Amino acid sequence: MLLPGFFSFAIGIIILAFVVWLFGKSIKIxxxxxxxxxxGYIFLLIFNFFGSIFGLTLHLNIVNAFVAGVFGIPGIVVLLILKYLFKISF
Structure with a gap:
């Protein structure tokens, strides 16, 4: 015979394990x-150093750093297209 409250305890443990797993995943992300x-910020610093020779620079801010960090070189190309072709700057 199971102890009273065993199922509530088991469900609580399962929910707690799921929350810890979910929290761990979100912290990793x-x-x-x-x-x-x-x-991306470091990459933008290097790009601005060498790009200033050709007149190509991007502002150093969190949006540009995020785009450069997540998308890499294609992200920087998109930022350059937005800045110089469409006159949109972040």
């Missing part, structure tokens, strides 16, 4: 986006 944004 958030950490990945932060790291990619930092890498």
């Amino acid at each position: 958030l950490f990945k986006f932060v790291i990619n944004s930092i890498i």
